[in-house]
Amino acid sequence: MLFFGICGNRVKELFFLPKIPHGKNTAIISILLQSAIERQLEILGEAARRISDDFQQENKQIPWSDIIGQRNIIAHQYEKVNQKRIWQVITVDIPNLVIELEKIIPPMPPEI
Template sequence: MLEILGEAARRMSDDFRQAHPEIPWSDIIGQRNVIAHQYDNIELEQLWSVVTSDIATLITQLEPLISSLTPEIK
């Protein structure tokens, strides 16, 4: 799931990401890159924190933005 989330974040336009600096785009994309390419460098405590805490906050931040996306992005 985190890998898919990171890939989706990477595919958002630069304009959209810049318009929403409250979303930690670089962190999301960076985490995806570690999971996909540097699995031997995954810090399990950090990953657990993302799953148990950060995801809930991120969902709260992203839900209002979904309606502003064009249909092909949704």
């Protein structure tokens, strides 16, 4: 269940990023923000890669291979990273992913 805590937190962090008062152009231009977003996507993809095949098959509504594939591009084929696609991921795909993950991830215990 550790994955769910890490993954859930990472997804929620990514969901928060588009709400930061920066416009689309700022996100595309800012190398620091780009790097932070890409790092979070790498972590999310690595966590997804560690999910068992059985669990992935039981939850086909989650685009596991897309999440893992995006991580592989960011980590190993960084010259192919498309910032417009990254923007779509954090503004469209991540909010949808949050909805789907909340259906299958048990709630985290309250922080002490």
